[in-house]
Amino acid sequence: MRAAVRDAQMTEQPQTTTTRRREELGARTLEVRDLRKTVAVGFRRRKVEILRGVDLEVREGDVFGLLGPNGAGKTTTLKVVLGLMRPTSGSVTLGVDGLGELGYLPENPYFYDYLTGTEFLRFCARLFSLDGQERERRIAAILDEVGLERAAGVQLRKYSKGMLQRIGIAQALINEPRFVLLDEPMTGLDPIGRVEVKDIIQRLHERGTTVLFNSHILSDVAALCTRIAIMRDGRVLWQGAVDDALASVPGADLERFFMEVVAS
Amino acid sequence: MKRVVAVALNTFRETIRDRILGVIILFALAMIVASLWLASISLGQEARMIKDFGLLAISLFGLIVAAFVAASLVRKEVEKRTVFVIFSKPVSRSEFIWGKFLGLAATMFVVLMAMTVFLFVLAWIVARPPAGSLLVAGLLVYLQLLVVMAMTMLFSTVTSAVLASVWGICVYCAGQLSHNVLSLSRLGHSGVTHSLSKVVFYVVPNLSAIDVRGAVVGEGAIRHASILAWSGYLVAYLVVVLFAATWIFARKEF
Numbered sequence: 001m002r003a004a005v006r007d008a009q010m011t012e013q014p015q016t017t018t019t020r021r022r023e024e025l026g027a028r029t030l031e032v033r034d035l036r037k038t039v040a041v042g043f044r045r046r047k048v049e050i051l052r053g054v055d056l057e058v059r060e061g062d063v064f065g066l067l068g069p070n071g072a073g074k075t076t077t078l079k080v081v082l083g084l085m086r087p088t089s090g091s092v093t094l095g096v097d098g099l100g101e102l103g104y105l106p107e108n109p110y111f112y113d114y115l116t117g118t119e120f121l122r123f124c125a126r127l128f129s130l131d132g133q134e135r136e137r138r139i140a141a142i143l144d145e146v147g148l149e150r151a152a153g154v155q156l157r158k159y160s161k162g163m164l165q166r167i168g169i170a171q172a173l174i175n176e177p178r179f180v181l182l183d184e185p186m187t188g189l190d191p192i193g194r195v196e197v198k199d200i201i202q203r204l205h206e207r208g209t210t211v212l213f214n215s216h217i218l219s220d221v222a223a224l225c226t227r228i229a230i231m232r233d234g235r236v237l238w239q240g241a242v243d244d245a246l247a248s249v250p251g252a253d254l255e256r257f258f259m260e261v262v263a264s
Numbered sequence: 265m266k267r268v269v270a271v272a273l274n275t276f277r278e279t280i281r282d283r284i285l286g287v288i289i290l291f292a293l294a295m296i297v298a299s300l301w302l303a304s305i306s307l308g309q310e311a312r313m314i315k316d317f318g319l320l321a322i323s324l325f326g327l328i329v330a331a332f333v334a335a336s337l338v339r340k341e342v343e344k345r346t347v348f349v350i351f352s353k354p355v356s357r358s359e360f361i362w363g364k365f366l367g368l369a370a371t372m373f374v375v376l377m378a379m380t381v382f383l384f385v386l387a388w389i390v391a392r393p394p395a396g397s398l399l400v401a402g403l404l405v406y407l408q409l410l411v412v413m414a415m416t417m418l419f420s421t422v423t424s425a426v427l428a429s430v431w432g433i434c435v436y437c438a439g440q441l442s443h444n445v446l447s448l449s450r451l452g453h454s455g456v457t458h459s460l461s462k463v464v465f466y467v468v469p470n471l472s473a474i475d476v477r478g479a480v481v482g483e484g485a486i487r488h489a490s491i492l493a494w495s496g497y498l499v500a501y502l503v504v505v506l507f508a509a510t511w512i513f514a515r516k517e518f
Binding site for chain 2: 082083128
């Protein structure tokens with residue numbers, strides 16, 4: 001079965017989601033329907049609804065931008081998709097074979113300081129049960145892809161922010177995933193680092209890999225994305241093609257479009 | 265299984281490269297060497313003092329490693345958010361917990377065996393012939409500490425690292441005393457006390473059952489059948505504890 005429904009991996013969770021098969025997904029890589037997430041916070045366990053019925057649709061080959069102000073629920077949505085959090089209700093359906101075909105870069109990633117770049121990638125490859133020559137081939141290829149060949153033997157604690165971001169992308173790509181989720185991949189990077197990360201996303205797109213990323217940098221989103229969704233207060237307010245968004249505002253200004261949607 | 269080995273290897277690397285571990289081992293070795301001084305003022309009991317004091321040092325410093333490193337092992341991954349990287353890959357929570365435990369168990373083995381062999385050589389130099397029972401004692405201390413590690417990891421899934429360490433040390437102390445608590449309660453007349461003591465005896469791992477320090481220093485002999493049976497009980501105990509830790513950890517969200 002090609003479909004991987006997030007809740008199927010969480011057997012202890014009440015069955016609040018519907019199970020849909022890959023065949024129903026068609027050319028979609030991710031479908032999120034009426035996703036809700038409530039968490040208990042503080043000493044009195046006050047209930048706060050973080051996601052209030054998120055609907056998303058990511059198509060195969062998309063570079064999909066998930067936009068929204070801080071606290072909109074972007075990261076929580078990604079965490080539920082990955083199974084790091086359980087949905088309170090709603091469904092998440094992946095059009096790939098589970099986590100083996102997924103890649104993920106967390107926001108502000110921290111990795112193991114005491115490992116070298118190569119050791120870290122070897123560890124990640126082992127988690128995908130990659131062995132021997134195939135593993136070493138992929139490590140060499142991915143280090144080349146992210147431009148870290150010369151820093152491969154250096155411990156991660158000596159890496160700069162940009163290098164950490166690139167090794168983070170490398171670990172997300174080590175399994176040659178069909179669907180890559182990047183949480184704020186450009187945040188905190190200098191202009192050179194941003195260009196490098198943008199180039200990597202562009203190359204993934206050219207290879208047909210589906211990419212979903214969160215970002216506050218709208219110029220990068222306009223340059224890279226084929227489709228976007230704009231979230232606020234745990235809901236998706238708008239989703240569609242970037243070209244449609246740009247065509248609907250004077251000057252084809254994504255920032256202006258974003259402000260209009262969020263303020264609506 | 266491959267993923268368990270991958271997590272275990274990574275944990276071994278993480279813990280063995282930790283500078284704190286090196287400092288602890290140095291202190292332990294210094295304390296073992298200090299037993300030479302105690303031996304010199306012990307009027308004909310040199311061998312006994314070296315072995316007794318040396319084994320005490322190994323247990324004490326081993327306990328520090330077991331309680332403090334085991335407590336931070338899982339929590340650090342959660343706090344530093346490396347769990348995001350791990351659980352976004354096809355790794356189950358049980359593979360993670362078992363891998364973490366086995367990795368630290370490998371580190372603990374290296375640390376304890378290094379200290380035990382050092383003590384063995386020292387005891388050999390000072391008091392020939394060598395006491396092979398010292399190596400057996402070292403292995404049994406290792407088993408005791410594995411149980412403490414498993415308990416501490418279980419605690420760390422429900423509380424802070426500091427509290428988990430304290431609870432781990434409490435388990436070690438209670439485990440050393442549980443047999444005595446039961447024996448003492450039999451001397452009294454209170455039924456409630458006796459029942460409570462029984463509960464403590466059965467719930468707390470009976471670590472004292474495989475303590476052979478007395479036999480190593482010449483007080484009685486090692487009862488192999490009994491040691492083997494209690495060792496089996498402790499292995500079963502730690503497996504159950506790790507399953508409990510897995511069960512709790514599987515319910516966590518990040």
